[in-house]
Amino acid sequence: MVNEVRDVQPGEAQQLIDQGWRLIDVRTDAEWAQGRIAGAHHVPMDQVVEEIGAHTEHPLLVVCASGGRSYRVAQYLAAQGFEAANLDGGLHAWEDAGLPVER
Incomplete structure (x- = not known):
């Protein structure tokens, strides 16, 4: 069974x-x-299984460059x-919405 996840737009993402x-x-x-969104935690896709346990105390919003990898994660x-x-x-949509990216 494929788990459906919510897609959020950049403005809603900032609210979350x-x-x-x-x-x-x-x-x-x-x-x-x-470049990255301020406050993001970097967990490369190939390390999610090993690293995600450290992030269990919060709901998780996942981001990649265009949304494909992050949707699968x-x-x-x-x-x-x-x-x-x-x-x-x-991140492309985030930048297109005029939201800040740290470089």
């Missing part, structure tokens, strides 16, 4: 972050180095019992 959701960035180290997290959502359009 403000409400205490933990932002998990699953991009590669190279992508992370080029959010599905996995939901299957593991986490409250998880995906940033629709990823």
Whole structure:
């Protein structure tokens, strides 16, 4: 069974972050180095299974570059019992919405 997860738009994502959701960035180290959303926790996609236990105390909002990888990770997290959502359009949508990126 495929777990459906909620896609959130950048403005709603900012509201969730403000409400205490933990932002998990699953991009590669190279992508992370080029810029990130302030306060994001970097957990590359290939390390999610080993690392995600450290983030269990908050609902999780997952981001990648364009939303594909993060959607799959959010599905996995939901299957593991986490409250998880995906940033629709990823970091590109975040930037397109005029929201800040740390470089």
